[in-house]
Amino acid sequence: MGASWLGSLVVAEVRGRGLVSGWLFGVCALIWVMVGIGGFTRETGSGLSIMNWDPIVGAIPPLTDAAWQHLFVLYQGIPQAQILHPGLELSGFKTLFWPEYFHRLWGRMIGLAFFLPLVWFVVTRRVGVKLLGWLGVLFVMGALQGAIGWFMVSSGFFKGSTAVEPWRLALHFSFAMVLYVLVLWTALTVRSPEATPVAGQFRLKIWALAAAVVLAVAMFAGTFVSGTHAIDVFSAVNGVGVGMPPPAWPSAGFFSDKATVLFNHQVMAFVTTGVVLTTSVMALRGNAPKNVRDTGLAMAGLVLLQFTLGVTALVSQLLDVGVAHQMNAVLLLTACVVMVHQLRGAAR
Amino acid sequence: MKADRAVGNWLILLAAMVFGMVIGGGHARTIGAGFSIQEWKPITGFIPPMSDGDWARLYGLYQDTSVFQAHPISLDAYKALFWPMFLDRCWGRLIALTFLLPFAYFLVKGRISRWLGVWLGAIFLAGAGQATMGWYMVKTARYPGVMSPPPEWLAPHLLSAMLVLAVLLWTGLTVRRPEPVPVPGVRVLRHWTSACVLLVWVTMGYGALVAATNAVTVFNTFPLMDGGLLPPGFLSMHPLWVNFVENQGTVQFCHRVLATVTAVTLVATAVMGLRAELPGWLRDLFLLMAGLVSLQYLLGMTTLVLAAPELGYVHELNAVLLFATAVAARHGLRGAVRG
Numbered sequence: 001m002g003a004s005w006l007g008s009l010v011v012a013e014v015r016g017r018g019l020v021s022g023w024l025f026g027v028c029a030l031i032w033v034m035v036g037i038g039g040f041t042r043e044t045g046s047g048l049s050i051m052n053w054d055p056i057v058g059a060i061p062p063l064t065d066a067a068w069q070h071l072f073v074l075y076q077g078i079p080q081a082q083i084l085h086p087g088l089e090l091s092g093f094k095t096l097f098w099p100e101y102f103h104r105l106w107g108r109m110i111g112l113a114f115f116l117p118l119v120w121f122v123v124t125r126r127v128g129v130k131l132l133g134w135l136g137v138l139f140v141m142g143a144l145q146g147a148i149g150w151f152m153v154s155s156g157f158f159k160g161s162t163a164v165e166p167w168r169l170a171l172h173f174s175f176a177m178v179l180y181v182l183v184l185w186t187a188l189t190v191r192s193p194e195a196t197p198v199a200g201q202f203r204l205k206i207w208a209l210a211a212a213v214v215l216a217v218a219m220f221a222g223t224f225v226s227g228t229h230a231i232d233v234f235s236a237v238n239g240v241g242v243g244m245p246p247p248a249w250p251s252a253g254f255f256s257d258k259a260t261v262l263f264n265h266q267v268m269a270f271v272t273t274g275v276v277l278t279t280s281v282m283a284l285r286g287n288a289p290k291n292v293r294d295t296g297l298a299m300a301g302l303v304l305l306q307f308t309l310g311v312t313a314l315v316s317q318l319l320d321v322g323v324a325h326q327m328n329a330v331l332l333l334t335a336c337v338v339m340v341h342q343l344r345g346a347a348r
Numbered sequence: 349m350k351a352d353r354a355v356g357n358w359l360i361l362l363a364a365m366v367f368g369m370v371i372g373g374g375h376a377r378t379i380g381a382g383f384s385i386q387e388w389k390p391i392t393g394f395i396p397p398m399s400d401g402d403w404a405r406l407y408g409l410y411q412d413t414s415v416f417q418a419h420p421i422s423l424d425a426y427k428a429l430f431w432p433m434f435l436d437r438c439w440g441r442l443i444a445l446t447f448l449l450p451f452a453y454f455l456v457k458g459r460i461s462r463w464l465g466v467w468l469g470a471i472f473l474a475g476a477g478q479a480t481m482g483w484y485m486v487k488t489a490r491y492p493g494v495m496s497p498p499p500e501w502l503a504p505h506l507l508s509a510m511l512v513l514a515v516l517l518w519t520g521l522t523v524r525r526p527e528p529v530p531v532p533g534v535r536v537l538r539h540w541t542s543a544c545v546l547l548v549w550v551t552m553g554y555g556a557l558v559a560a561t562n563a564v565t566v567f568n569t570f571p572l573m574d575g576g577l578l579p580p581g582f583l584s585m586h587p588l589w590v591n592f593v594e595n596q597g598t599v600q601f602c603h604r605v606l607a608t609v610t611a612v613t614l615v616a617t618a619v620m621g622l623r624a625e626l627p628g629w630l631r632d633l634f635l636l637m638a639g640l641v642s643l644q645y646l647l648g649m650t651t652l653v654l655a656a657p658e659l660g661y662v663h664e665l666n667a668v669l670l671f672a673t674a675v676a677a678r679h680g681l682r683g684a685v686r687g
Contacts, residue, residue, distance in 0.1 A: 304642045307646070312571060315569065
């Protein structure tokens with residue numbers, strides 16, 4: 001087996017693969033932290049606290065009382081402020097402001113952490129022109145993700161609205177994951193551009209791919225749980241949210257009815273857990289190479305933790321646990337993608 | 349010692365029958381039938397009540413219990429409590445027979461060495477002791493205010509049953525393969541696996557206390573208890589040690605902490621086992637251990653949040669399987685040597 005399109009590019013154009021892949025893995029880590037900050041922003045309901053989008057100048061926080069007053073007055077004009085926080089003081093506004101500000105600032109940082117080393121790599125001829133084209137696509141996607149974020153936030157200012165539209169939140173998160181997987185795949189390919197032939201593991205590759213796909217669907221369903229605050233409806237006593245289809249399923253608002261949204265996510269979580277565990281057991285019991293077996297172990301551990309965190313978030317209603325659940329989902333996705341990458345040379 | 353598959357399999361069958369005993373005993377406890385037979389005839393007790401007179405006598409004995417005096421039930425309701433308990437006791441007698449008859453046969457055939465014979469005799473006595481202990485536990489029903497088997501009896505009863513099971517399994521596996529398979533480089537793993545066996549056993553003891561104190565009915569939230577790490581009234585009983593046996597919140601807290609420590613230790617051990625170069629059958633035992641402990645933790649959480657004693661029964665049975673798996677894995681590592 002030779003190298004893929006990206007693999008051949010790397011072989012032809014990258015010098016100092018360890019450095020370049022390390023940089024891209026670092027960008028992945030920054031995106032992962034971004035998911036956590038975004039989840040925290042969502043959890044604290046502070047996503048609507050900044051009413052404008054200045055991609056460059058917005059990095060400067062309010063420095064004077066006047067600047068604070070200006071922002072505060074803007075916020076008091078939106079429906080969320082009038083409905084949820086009628087008597088809000090400036091200090092209360094500040095606690096809403098900082099998470100959203102930090103989320104946006106971190107996004108700018110990722111942009112810089114991508115852009116500046118890239119320029120340096122090109123100048124020092126560590127990265128060639130064609131690969132630069134591909135990395136440029138990733139950079140533009142990152143910028144687009146920022147724009148999608150604003151597109152999402154702006155839906156929260158609609159008349160009578162106290163939160164962003166769930167489908168826009170789903171779009172924002174899903175696009176982040178697409179970008180994350182592309183950067184991760186690129187990093188992995190820069191690190192090992194040749195697809196090593198692995199004998200007798202073709203079925204495992206298909207399973208790992210299936211695991212990544214069902215997990216992606218489960219995560220997509222999870223964004224609607226977050227977007228509609230669906231865990232509110234959980235009640236062990238009334239049997240709501242305990243894993244059984246709600247009476248009106250699926251006709252009652254597939255993406256809007258809370259009990260339905262919760263059930264959809266739970267079904268996908270069960271399917272994902274089953275597929276991931278099957279993949280892990282196959283990797284551990286078959287004669288897979290050592291690195292693939294270790295990835296299988298990581299997948300099993302992360303999926304069990306993920307299931308436990310999900311159940312815990314639901315029954316405890318602790319939103320912090322929900323943020324941990326969201327961050328762990330990205331780690332699990334990482335493990336699935338890594339296994340697919342390790343096995344990409346496995347043929348029938 | 350010579351390898352003897354038949355003798356080994358017989359002992360492993362007995363271990364499986366002890367698991368059957370937990371199925372019966374756990375069921376009887378879950379439906380509140382533990383006190384239903386207020387007499388013990390070790391040999392002739394296998395004859396069920398046949399006449400109205402027999403039933404009247406048993407029903408009359410039951411009327412002496414505190415639980416009946418607090419909640420009187422009809423004869424028909426009594427019969428529904430009687431049969432599960434009766435079956436569990438018959439199962440115990442069946443275990444004894446399954447022990448004694450092949451034992452005599454193997455002895456006559458000279459397939460059991462002297463020391464193995466003494467050792468097996470000791471196991472039989474332990475089984476008889478277990479039955480006697482069960483009877484004294486059932487007799488506590490006549491004390492005022494004792495509505496169900498008390499924690500200080502129930503937990504030791506389960507723990508000693510687990511010791512009998514472990515010894516039967518260990519001996520059976522050893523008789524099947526007396527010479528340990530040399531496994532290089534996993535000495536540390538062997539220590540970890542020993543710790544696993546011990547931790548599962550201790551956690552099961554606390555599980556029995558949770559069952560006996562009915563602690564599943566309180567603090568049905570996870571991971572916090574009433575919004576805090578420690579339950580309110582954590583050490584409110586006097587003297588202090590009573591809290592760790594009878595205080596529902598404290599007992600549940602201890603079980604939660606032990607369960608978490610146990611789960612983390614078992615998962616870490618399983619990961620080490622799966623990453624080591626082990627023979628396939630031994631690697632599969634660690635895989636099974638990882639699966640069972642994960643299931644066990646989730647079952648425990650679910651039982652608690654739903655306050656469902658029936659799920660607690662499933663949780664109990666899965667614990668026995670987990671314990672047996674840990675014992676078998678530890679046995680497989682007898683031949684662990686420095687790498």
